[in-house]
Amino acid sequence: MRAVAANGAHAGRIPARSSGRTRLLRLLLALGALTALFATATATARAADATPTRAADATRSLAADAPTPGTQAAYLADRLRENPVYVTDQLPRELPRSTAPDFARLAKRTGVPTYVLVLPSQSSFDGRQLLGAVHDRLGRDGLYVLVDEGEVAEAAAYGVRAPADAASTVSLYELPYDAGPLLSFERFVDVIALGGEKATARAEEARTKHGSDEPAEMYIGPSDRNNQSLHTGTLLTGVPLLIMLSAGYVRRRRRRSGAGRRLPRWVVPGTAALTAAAIALTAPVVFDETRSSAAPIPSPADLSARVERVAAGLKQDPVYADPESPRVLDARQQDRLHERIRDFRRSDGGGPVYVSLVPQTPESESAGDADLFAAAVHAKVGVDGVYVVADPADGTIDVYNHGLRLDSNHLFLDLPDSVAYGDSKAEEADDHLMGERLDALMTFLDETPRTDRPGFESAPAPAPRAAEENALPPLFATDFWPGLFVGAFLALLLSGIAAGLTWLVGRLLRRSPASHESPTQAPATVSASDLRRTAHTELTSLTREFNDQGEHGRAWDCLDAALLLVDGDPGRTRERSADPATLVTVIVLARAGRAALAGEPTERCCGVNPLHGPAVGRRHVRVSGERNNRRMLPVCEPCRDTAIGYPGSIPDRLLKLPGAESGGSRLPYYEATDGPLSAVPEGIARVIDKVRETAGVH
Numbered sequence: 001m002r003a004v005a006a007n008g009a010h011a012g013r014i015p016a017r018s019s020g021r022t023r024l025l026r027l028l029l030a031l032g033a034l035t036a037l038f039a040t041a042t043a044t045a046r047a048a049d050a051t052p053t054r055a056a057d058a059t060r061s062l063a064a065d066a067p068t069p070g071t072q073a074a075y076l077a078d079r080l081r082e083n084p085v086y087v088t089d090q091l092p093r094e095l096p097r098s099t100a101p102d103f104a105r106l107a108k109r110t111g112v113p114t115y116v117l118v119l120p121s122q123s124s125f126d127g128r129q130l131l132g133a134v135h136d137r138l139g140r141d142g143l144y145v146l147v148d149e150g151e152v153a154e155a156a157a158y159g160v161r162a163p164a165d166a167a168s169t170v171s172l173y174e175l176p177y178d179a180g181p182l183l184s185f186e187r188f189v190d191v192i193a194l195g196g197e198k199a200t201a202r203a204e205e206a207r208t209k210h211g212s213d214e215p216a217e218m219y220i221g222p223s224d225r226n227n228q229s230l231h232t233g234t235l236l237t238g239v240p241l242l243i244m245l246s247a248g249y250v251r252r253r254r255r256r257s258g259a260g261r262r263l264p265r266w267v268v269p270g271t272a273a274l275t276a277a278a279i280a281l282t283a284p285v286v287f288d289e290t291r292s293s294a295a296p297i298p299s300p301a302d303l304s305a306r307v308e309r310v311a312a313g314l315k316q317d318p319v320y321a322d323p324e325s326p327r328v329l330d331a332r333q334q335d336r337l338h339e340r341i342r343d344f345r346r347s348d349g350g351g352p353v354y355v356s357l358v359p360q361t362p363e364s365e366s367a368g369d370a371d372l373f374a375a376a377v378h379a380k381v382g383v384d385g386v387y388v389v390a391d392p393a394d395g396t397i398d399v400y401n402h403g404l405r406l407d408s409n410h411l412f413l414d415l416p417d418s419v420a421y422g423d424s425k426a427e428e429a430d431d432h433l434m435g436e437r438l439d440a441l442m443t444f445l446d447e448t449p450r451t452d453r454p455g456f457e458s459a460p461a462p463a464p465r466a467a468e469e470n471a472l473p474p475l476f477a478t479d480f481w482p483g484l485f486v487g488a489f490l491a492l493l494l495s496g497i498a499a500g501l502t503w504l505v506g507r508l509l510r511r512s513p514a515s516h517e518s519p520t521q522a523p524a525t526v527s528a529s530d531l532r533r534t535a536h537t538e539l540t541s542l543t544r545e546f547n548d549q550g551e552h553g554r555a556w557d558c559l560d561a562a563l564l565l566v567d568g569d570p571g572r573t574r575e576r577s578a579d580p581a582t583l584v585t586v587i588v589l590a591r592a593g594r595a596a597l598a599g600e601p602t603e604r605c606c607g608v609n610p611l612h613g614p615a616v617g618r619r620h621v622r623v624s625g626e627r628n629n630r631r632m633l634p635v636c637e638p639c640r641d642t643a644i645g646y647p648g649s650i651p652d653r654l655l656k657l658p659g660a661e662s663g664g665s666r667l668p669y670y671e672a673t674d675g676p677l678s679a680v681p682e683g684i685a686r687v688i689d690k691v692r693e694t695a696g697v698h
Contacts, residue, residue, distance in 0.1 A: 073130065075323040077137035080115050087118040088324055089305035093466055094149040094295045094363040095181055096302035103147075106185055110192045112160040113142030118181070119324055120148060120361050122393035127154030143192070149363050150177070151184040163199035167191035170199070173206035176215040180294025219292050225472045226479040228287040233483020234490065235279050240272035241491035249499055284475055293470040303365040303466060306358075307373070311380030314354045321357040321392075326430070328357065328392045333435030340442035349450035351404040352385030355438065359393040367463040370398040375460055378402045384454065386411075386445060388438075395422050395432030397441060401455045406448050408455040419444060524609060528576075528658045531583040535573040538590035539563075543570065545597050554601050558593030558684070561691040562586045565676070580657045581673040584610060585687065588677075592684045607633030607681040609655040610669070619643050621650045623668060633681050 079086040085107060087100040095118055107114040117134070131144040131154060141159025145152060152171050155164035171188040179187075191199045220228075247268040313320035318341050319334060321327060329337065337355065344350045356377060366372040370389040378387050384403025390396075397420050401408045418426075419440050426433040539562055546559050565582050566572040573586060588610045595602045595614070606612035608621065615634030621643045623631045635643060642649050655669040670678040676690040 071327050072323065072325065073133035073137050076117060076130075076134050080117070080134065080138055084114065085116045085118075088120065089302070089309060090120050090324065090359065090361060091118070091149050091363040092298040092302040092305070092365050093367065093469060094293075095147075096296055096298035097305060098299055098302055099182060099296060102182060103185060106189045107145075109189050110143055110162065112157075112162050112192075113140065114145065115140075115142055116145045116147060116185070118147045120359055120363070120393070121150065121153065122325075122359055122361070128156055130154075131156045132158075145185070145188070147181050147185055149181060149361070151175075151179075151181055152188045155188070161196065162192050163194075163196045163203075164192070166196075166199040166203035169203040170206045173203075173210040174215065176217050178217050178219050178294065182296075183294060219294065220289050220472070221292050222472065225287075225289070225292075225475070228283075229473075229475055229478050229480040230483040230486070232279070232283040232287070232475060233480040234487035235283075236276055236487060237484045238487030238491045239279065240276045241488055242495060243272045243275060244268055245491060245495035246498070249495065287475055290472055291470050292472055295470055298466050306365060307376045307380055310356050310358055311377050314356065314377065314381050318353060319355045319357070322359065325357070325359055325392045328390075328431040328434040329438075330435070333438075336435070337438055337442070340439060344442060344445055347446065349405045350445075352383055353388065353442075353445070354381065354383075354385055355388040355390060357390050357392050357434070360389065360391050360396075361393075365463070369460060369463060370396075371400060371457065371460040372463055374398070374400040374402075375457065388441065390434060390438065392432070392434065395426055395434065396420065397434075397437060399441065399445075400457045402457060403454045405451045405454055406445070407451055408457065410448050415444065416440070524653050525656045526611070526658070528578075528580055528583075531580055531587070531658070532574055532576075532578055535578075535583040535586040535590070536570060538587050538594070539566070539570045539573060542590045542593045542597075545594060549597055554596040554684075555593045557688050558589045558596065561676075561688045562589040562593070564691055564695045564697065565589075579675075581669070581675050581677045584655070584657070584669065585675070585677045585680075585691070587611065588680060588684070588687065589691075602684060604634040604683045605680060606636040606639055607670075608635055608639045608650060608653050610677070610680045611655065612636040612639065616640060622647050623654060624651055631681075634683075 076086065083100075083104075085100050085104045087095060087097045087103065089097050100118075103116050103118065107116055115134075115138070117131075127146045131146055135141075135144055135156075135158045143155065143157050143160060143162045143164060145164075146154040152168055155168050157164045167188045170191045171184045175184055175187055191202060194202065310320055310322075319329075319337055321329060321334075341353045341355075344353055354377070356374075358373075360366070360368045360370050360373060362368040364373070366376065370391070374387040374389050378384075378400075386404060386406070387400045387402055389398045389400070399411050399415060401411055419437050422432055422437060426437065542555075542559055542562070546555055549555075562585075563570075565586050572578060573583060588605055591613070592602045592605070602614045604615040604618075606615050613636055616637050617640060618632055618634050619640060620630045620632050621635065621639070623629050623633075639650065639653060642653065657669050657672050670681060676687050676694060679686040679690040
């Protein structure tokens with residue numbers, strides 16, 4: 001009434017022409033008072049039914065009226081104001097928050113104020129735009145660096161001189177993709193410290209080199225370790241077994257040839273054992289990798305930080321939007337979602353709904369498993385309800401019932417794909433149409449059948465243990481054991497192939513006696529002209545070498561005996577009348593003398609064919625193709641192998657002197673003559689003695 005009276009008194013002083021305006025003003029004041037009274041009554045009525053959560057919703061709704069594009073930058077700027085290095089809690093498996101001191105230590109080496117943000121790669125649609133917005137919010141000049149789970153993603157200098165682009169290029173091109181973000185930031189800092197000109201030159205060099213020579217990977221994966229284990233097992237059994245099998249084969253061949261044992265029995269097993277020990281000790285040094293990633297091992301606090309942050313936020317507000325990620329709900333959509341959550345809570349069979357707008361990455365504590373994340377948040381919040389995990393990065397929505405009387409199978413099987421994954425429009429939109437889809441989700445929850453008993457999600461499989469996730473299996477494990485069998489099989493296979501090839505080649509060679517001949521061997525039948533030429537060459541060579549060295553002993557004995565055969569004139573070996581048996585004897589003595597001068601004295605030459613060269617042993621061999629006549633003769637290596645494999649071929653290999661025939665068949669050289677040549681099977685010394693006996697020289 002005072003107001004009316006006052007107004008009336010005041011109106012009495014107003015000219016008459018203003019009476020219409022006065023009445024209009026009074027009407028507006030009355031309507032305003034009624035509106036205020038109605039609003040107060042309505043708020044009081046709602047407050048009577050409101051829970052603490054709904055009161056918090058109203059407060060959050062008012063705060064959400066701030067422009068959403070700047071909310072992420074403002075939050076990050078506040079974190080950098082507290083500490084110039086901010087490491088997210090969303091990447092504990094790749095970059096734990098405990099690595100912040102390492103980033104801070106490296107940042108001091110740039111020489112300029114440096115602000116580092118370590119965030120998931122999908123935390124920003126434009127990294128440079130985010131850095132600019134954070135700089136504007138923080139209001140401090142310096143070098144701003146954005147690091148993701150792989151490398152230095154973006155860098156920009158504001159008000160300071162720093163070659164940010166060149167440093168980013170070098171860290172990108174000089175390091176392999178698996179170097180890790182901490183090493184990438186260290187290389188970035190080192191290039192910043194070089195200065196502008198040197199940094200630019202290094203960036204150009206790195207860019208040019210990258211096109212032709214990319215850096216090799218720094219770490220191996222589990223499949224590579226399995227291959228290493230397989231190779232180790234294969235070598236550990238294959239090489240020693242191959243040594244033993246090869247030595248056994250050689251020993252059998254020597255025993256069949258009549259050669260004596262030269263090595264003790266323990267040598268071969270000892271060599272194989274030492275080889276196996278060397279492989280076992282060397283393999284861990286060569287294959288010394290222990291981890292498949294540069295990621296440090298996170299602490300329990302690193303792995304629980306994000307869940308605790310989200311749970312604390314949900315206790316204050318049933319809708320928690322990750323402040324490190326771009327906002328996908330505007331103020332109107334948040335208000336709408338809060339209203340739908342309140343209505344569902346009051347509905348029959350309904351209850352609390354908690355929405356977490358948080359990205360799910362493989363580097364998170366739950367390894368990107370939304371079910372596991374929801375279960376962890378539910379355990380921390382301690383309140384049964386529907387837990388919704390909405391990923392603002394990829395736009396997926398997952399729903400989990402923890403304790404409400406809702407049909408969980410319906411939630412899992414019948415949730416529309418348009419809600420869970422979105423349609424083509426949602427994929428193209430920056431916000432994934434998250435507001436509309438969450439509203440559709442609340443409608444789906446309203447229509448979900450109720451049950452008599454509360455439903456609970458089955459316990460999800462635990463995430464991989466962070467301490468073991470990037471640890472490589474031991475070298476002597478996994479495929480090492482199959483490798484042992486592979487090595488044994490390969491050793492048997494290779495030794496069998498080698499033995500088979502040796503047998504096949506030997507058989508082919510023995511079928512063709514001429515194929516045994518080498519440049520230093522002669523055929524069984526030789527012409528007189530070849531003998532004259534060879535005898536003259538060998539004798540003149542021995543004479544020249546003997547005169548140069550002036551040695552006596554066996555070489556003098558051989559030269560003296562050879563000269564006795566030609567009456568002291570080497571030229572007589574070129575006469576057509578020279579006896580073939582004498583020529584062969586000269587050749588044998590000349591070669592034995594030259595071998596003595598070379599320090600390789602020859603005691604016996606091949607008794608099958610003296611022109612074959614030195615003998616390697618003695619053996620009973622067949623000397624007749626018609627009868628099984630045998631004789632103990634010194635044999636060269638090819639003749640020995642032939643006597644073992646094809647003894648019937650030896651008669652064809654016996655030296656036949658030109659013109660020496662009897663009864664239509666050629667005789668062996670030692671039967672075709674009774675001269676000094678017949679003493680060849682008894683040794684060089686006996687040949688020398690017989691030459692001297694024949695010449696009457698003592």
